[in-house]
Amino acid sequence: MIIGLDVGGTHTDVVLLGQEGLVRQVKVTTNPSDLFATVLSGLEKITEGIDPEHIRRAVLSTTLATNRIVQNRIPEVGMIVSAGPGIDPELFRTGPHYHQVAGAIDHRGREVSPIDEAQILEVAHRFKADGIRYVGVVSKFSVRNAGHEVAIGELLGDGFEKVFLGHRVAGNLNFPRRIATTFLNASVYPIHKEFFEAVVNSLRKKGLHVPIRILKPDGGNMRFDASIDHPAQTILSGPAASVMGSVAFAPRDEECLVLDIGGTTTDMAVLVNGVPLLDPMGIGIGEHKTLIRSLETVSIGVGGDSAVRVVDGTIHIGPDRLGMAMAYGGPVPTPTDAIFLLGLGEGGDLEKAREGVQALADALGTDVRDAAHRIFEQACRTILAEADAMIERINAKPVYTVHELWEGHRLQPRHILVLGGPAPWFARGLERLSDNRVDVVPRWNVANAIGAGLARTTCEVTLFADTEREIAAAPEEGFTAVISSSYTEQDAITTALDLLRRKAIGRGANPEHLELEIVDAMSFNMVRGFYTTGKNIRVMAQVKPGLIHGYDPIAEKIVENSYT
Known part of the structure; x- marks a missing residue:
């Protein structure tokens, strides 16, 4: 079990x-x-x-x-960033405790200029004086040579609760996204x-x-x-649990919009023929664009327990949650209270819900039922508008599923799958306000936990090779090897898949049912004068996301018994 x-x-x-x-x-x-x-x-x-x-x-x-x-309830984080000539790290500032320091590595992993130890120690002293406990360190080309990040980490020593080095949290090239990724690792660590x-x-x-x-x-x-x-x-x-919880029950012949409506947030995703979309670049959450590989999802601060206010005659829903609905003893009115007053949901103290919405009705100059209707409709319209915006953003770039690239494909989902605690209540409003068919996922109130339980183990590996320098490395995996000048792209693929297999098994994957694939493989000649002096090779490999082997009987039984 x-x-x-x-x-x-x-x-x-x-x-x-x-x-x-x-x-x-x-x-x-x-x-x-x-x-x-x-x-x-x-x-x-x-x-x-x-x-x-x-x-x-x-x-x-x-x-x-x-x-x-x-x-926006994350702790203050210290960031130490070295870039060298070219791009200005100030463009990617993460907060007030952000310091650009000396030192540079070039695109092939060679040291251009050393770090300044005294400067690092001074930054560390300032962090401690400001009460900073979590620090991120990023050097521009650390995925080619992690020496500067490692040296800075050693200088910081054990004076902080946790120090994150950029090459260990993200193995892909993209300096701005690696800064954001390292920053978020430090931010959510506590x-x-x-x-x-x-x-x-x-x-x-x-x-x-x-x-x-x-x-x-x-x-x-x-x-x-x-x-x-x-x-x-x-x-x-x-959000990934929401997607995987819907995959087991989604139709295999159409596009579906998935909405997991919780108490604090609504998480959104799209399935194409039962397969989730993948964001090949990485998570974008708020203002942060990262290298964290993810399903294509969006989270917005609107849920059943979002705080509802009236400001200057306008209803505002979320993004904060101050507790449960007033019907359940919470301190402020929520969309759930409005749902109860409209007779769409059951449970809770109806008089407490009425008391909360009455204050909003007074501010709006209307009666309680009209205020409840306007709150519920605005919540539904906000969710649908954000879903439309997500689909437009996806359609503005190539569409990737976890299995393949759909070149030129334009998404037009006409089927909405809803899960989460208030799913049956919101489903009515969403169907009324849109042109889509809306269905509630079987066991909607625990579908995210079902999705988590059925998901398979995944991971990815990025390998770089420089045949002129005769070095192959996957810094995120702590792997470095000496190679010959005749090392080929196929050799790199073989090495990457071997690293991936070992990593997947180490992380708990079933060795009998591993689905490994090459996501990207590129090889560029390095030319000096009129001669090719070597090749620069990059290979990215992954274990395909999906559900565990043999999940079908479990899902079928869940569907059979979903309404008993």
């Missing part, structure tokens, strides 16, 4: 999956100030009366890091560390000794202990 657990900003969903389908499901309230109690409560309920020996693995996903970024410790302590207390994995934004998973050095890999694990 498999445990799938999704920690959201509002609720934590836990499922137990077996060949008979969904064996058990539980939902507990997320307490961000005590994640240990939240996770332990969910695990205790889901495993009650179950022999731990029967549990094969646990896969977790979380929207905690995503919510912190969307709500909340991820807290989550990591809560889960580990919960399982230990429960006596569960099973492989623990965490969902990544590309729809695959990785070993949980490996995630502590790559916390940004959890940034969109919640």
Whole structure:
């Protein structure tokens, strides 16, 4: 059996999956100030009366890091950036504690100018004086030669809680995106560390000794202990769980828009013939464009528990969540309160909901029912407008699925799949306000946890080779090798696939069912005078995202029993 657990900003969903389908499901309230109690409560309920020996693995996903970024609730982070001549690092400033330092590596990995040790020590002193505990270090061509980043990290020593080196968090060339990726790793590290410790302590207390994995934004998973050095890999694990939870039930012959409407955010994605779209460049969240490989998803700060206000006669929904709906004892009115007043949903204290919406109605100069209608309709229209904008952005560039490039394809989804706690309620409004068919995913309230549980292990490798210098390297993997001048692109592909296989198995992949593929392979001649002096080779390989081998019987049983 498999445990799938999704920690959201509002609720934590836990499922137990077996060949008979969904064996058990539980939902507990997320307490961000005590994640240990939240996770332990969910695990205790889901495993009650179950022999731990029967549990094969646990896969977790979380929207905690995503919510912190969307709500701009991240700690101050120190950044040390070296670039050398050319591009100005100030263009990519991440915040007030951002320092450009001396030192440069060229595009082939050769040192152009050394770092200034005294300058690094001075920056470190300023960080400590400002109370900075998390630091990111990025050198422009560190994926070709990580020497400067390593040296700066050694100079910083153990004076900070965590230091992230750019070449270890992202192996691809793209200086601006590697800065953002390193910054976000440092930014979300505290909340991820807290989550990591809560889960580990919960399982230990429960006596569960099973492989623990965490969902990544590309729809695959990785070993949980490996995630502590790559916390940004959890940034969109919640949306990825939504996508994977819909993949198992999506039609295989049409395009679908997926909407996971939670308490704090709505996560959006697109499926083409049952296959998720992939963002080949990397996550873009808020103002940050990264190298974190991901499914093509968008998160917006509108959910069932988003705070609703009236400012100058205009309704504002989110992006913050201040607690549950007033119907459930929360402090401010929310779209959920409006839904209850319109008779679309059930549960909670109707009078408390009325009390909250009444204040908004007074500010709008209307009655309670009209105010509730306007709140609910604005929430639905906002979600649909953001979905349309996402599709337009996707159509403005080549469309990639996790399996192939659809050159020239233009997306026109006419089918919406909705999941998340308030899915059945929002589905009515979304269908009324759009021209699309709207369906609720089976087991919509725990579909994200199901998606996490069924996802396979994925990873990727980027290999660089310079036959003139006779060096091959994959810095993110800690791999460097001496090669001959006759080393070819095919040799690089063989090396990359070998590294990928070992990495995937090390992260928990099933060695009998690995789907490896080359994402990109390029080779350029280096010419001096009239002679070719060598080749510059780059190869990118991945394990295809998807669901675990043999998931179909589980999904079929879930569909059969989804309304019982």
